[in-house]
Amino acid sequence: MADIIDLIYADHDWIRRQFFRLDDAASNEDLVAIWNALGARLDVHAEAEEAVFYPALLKHGGHDHPSNPEGDPEDETEDAITDHNAIRDAVRRSRGLEPGSTEWFEAVHEAREQNGKHLDEEEREAMPDFIKSASLELRNELAMQWLRFHAEREATKGVDNRDKDADAYIDKHS
Numbered sequence: 001m002a003d004i005i006d007l008i009y010a011d012h013d014w015i016r017r018q019f020f021r022l023d024d025a026a027s028n029e030d031l032v033a034i035w036n037a038l039g040a041r042l043d044v045h046a047e048a049e050e051a052v053f054y055p056a057l058l059k060h061g062g063h064d065h066p067s068n069p070e071g072d073p074e075d076e077t078e079d080a081i082t083d084h085n086a087i088r089d090a091v092r093r094s095r096g097l098e099p100g101s102t103e104w105f106e107a108v109h110e111a112r113e114q115n116g117k118h119l120d121e122e123e124r125e126a127m128p129d130f131i132k133s134a135s136l137e138l139r140n141e142l143a144m145q146w147l148r149f150h151a152e153r154e155a156t157k158g159v160d161n162r163d164k165d166a167d168a169y170i171d172k173h174s
Helices: 004-023 028-060 073-095 102-133 136-151 166-173
Strands: none
Touching: 004 028, 004 102, 004 136, 028 073, 028 102, 028 136, 028 166, 073 102, 073 166
8 A cells, every 4th residue: 555654755765865966966057957856846845745744634643642642733734834935935045046156055055954854853743643643544545645746747837836824724724
């Protein structure tokens, strides 16, 4: 069975590896090639999580699960939306700058730093909480939604990379 958790972890791994590849770029052309794909994937990944994973976390998350009385799906979702917004802001900023310039590297570094913080927090809190509280059937259903989400989009076509209001998002999906 497909599992949404496995698919998110796989995306996280791909994203981390692309940031490492930036370190090995030998030219501005290399930077552009790596960053264009990575920046687009960061946008798609955030939107996919917001369309598939976080609505399910809000409905089925761990706060009422006996094995995780401290888990709070709303707090975890608010953190994720805030992190996604910071990542989107840095990616958008980089797109308006000359690749390889000091300002461009600062924007990319900000995206990397925000993304690293986000992935670590998500893997330490939201994902384990969801594993404890969601059935394998639900995780499979969400995996299929995740796969359809990606199949329906080419690069960033149809991806809303504008900032979102975390409170409005939580109200809409709770």
